[in-house]
Amino acid sequence: MSDRVATILIVDDEEMVTTALRSFLQLETSYRVLTFTSPAQALQSVDNEPVDVVIADFMMPELDGIAFLKAMREKRPEASRILLTGYADKENAIRAINEAGLYYYLEKPWDNDHLQVVVRNGVERAELFRQLDAKVSELESAHDDLAGFRKRLIRAFV
């Protein structure tokens, strides 16, 4: 595990929710917490920022939570995506899992201890994803090196 500080991004159109979540996470963890009430702004913000965990409300103006997490998946596939919802709606939960590659589905009102465990696991998952990505890149470049070596070998002896 690297020593970098993980970033948690929270999007809910209700500021009382984003502030409550931020207050808790800042009290109990050392993560960097970014909060947004606009999904569009949240999406813009990740252009230049790595993100480990994204927590999004389901019902938002502009973009619903599933569409938002889907767009986030395109931009930051490594980030663990969590949907926070006031609905215990099976249909939407399944949609979110399928369409947005959901990592976890949390219901309002949430329990802070549970939230903390989910976020911590989400951060670890994102880190593993990154490590895997790095290994795959290493393997690919090793493969390219080998292919180049093979070509040179053939050229030298054939």
Add this chain to the structure above:
Amino acid sequence: MSEKQQTSVQLLMAGLAHEINTPLGAIRSNRDVIQRVIARLSDILADEVVDESEIEQIRGLVKTLGEVIDIDAVAVDVITGLVASVRDCWHPDETTCRCVDLHEGIESTLLLLGHELKHRIEVVREYGEIPPVECYPSQLNQVFMNLILNASQAIAGEGKITIRTRSSGEDAIVEISDTGSGIASENLERIFDAGFTTKTTKSGMGLGLRICKEIIERQGGRIEVESVVGEGSTFRVSLPLKTVE
């Protein structure tokens, strides 16, 4: 209450539960944060010696307390507003006529329907000047609720509901227009009839326009409708500004 009417109330209740869940979620989390902060402050103070770094920690903890308590105040206001709206709109045994500002009733109704309208329907308020109207406000609010709920359900996807108010001669007028599917001309004459509906149970039944009409007429008023299929409908409620009954 008939079985048909229940579905509309159920829809509202589900919406209301969701609207309350959001501030409640914040309050619940904040209460937990406050407990944790108090535990940390007690730990710091336990040895009765407070050093420089602990003072920094205390400052941070006090700041957190301030933040969560401010949010709690907002959350409590939201719940208080919702509960007040329920009281304004559900007063089953209302027996007294009162002089009220119709706009307050409309706003209470809109607050209660917030979940149904939010993110899908733009509500445009074109409020004019109306003097206080003597009426049975809770009954009247139920009429507004039904008209707005009908308007919302007439709109598939996104749309607009415009609420216009004015006084005209001896009447106070409230118009509720939607950009919905409209009502076919052959149905237009029947919508105020008992038992007439084109709705399915899934969308929820309201009081029914017949009961809305009775409530309005009991208060000396009228209800009219204009509609163009594919463009939308306008319901106009006129209430006498003079004392009735």
